[in-house]
Amino acid sequence: MLKYALGATAALALSVVVIPAASVVPAVSAEPDFATIALTAGKGWSGTGSWSTRPGQYRQEFTVGITNTAGHEEQGLDLFVSFPTDRLDVTSYEGRGWDCWDVNDGPGAEGLRCTQNHLIVDKEAWPALKIHTSVVKWEHYNDSIDVYAEAGGHAKVHAGQLFKIDTST
Structure with a gap:
């Protein structure tokens, strides 16, 4: 009986060891970001x-x-620059090939929307977009500027920058 029990245990142990590791699939595989965003x-x-x-x-x-x-070329870029328009006002923007317009669809959906149609190869940058603003209210205030970019059906990428309007003397 002991021999039978040991044989069954060995067979069970071998069956567990024989399962190939390559057959294990991760539960979630995320697509890498299609771009990086830097705010300066x-x-x-x-x-x-x-x-x-x-x-x-x-x-x-x-x-x-x-x-x-x-990892390949991309053409066309949609950009949303989110910031509180009751605190910062866009006075102008500049950048080769950018077309931008103000949006104010309520909290979280206000700022500047822009498009760019240049063909950009992998590891190269789209033309930089410089945004000029002015402070609207003379009050101490903390918030963030958030940038969301989309292209070619990829998932959005995001970058954010904390800022404050400082009224201290």
Whole structure:
């Protein structure tokens, strides 16, 4: 009887060991981001982690840089730059091939929407987009600028930047 029990245990152990590891499939496989987004502070902003500006400065500017990391060329890019339009007002934008317009569809859906139609190969960047703003209200305020990009049916990519309007003396 002991021999039979040991034989059954060995057979069971062998059957577990024989299962090939290649047959194991991960439960979720995520698509890698098609692009990276970088926000760079310009005139009117200071700070490294969180940007800061002061009311009364005529203009703030920041640059949005987007690099293709899809592994193949991409053409066409849709961009949404989200920020509180009751605190920051877009005075202008510049960048080769960008077409932008203001949107104000309520909290979380306000800012600037832009399109770009350049063909960009893998590991190259779309032309930079420089956005000029001015402070609307003279109040201390904390929030973020968020950028969402889409192209070629890929999932959206996102980057955010904390900022504050500093009224301290």
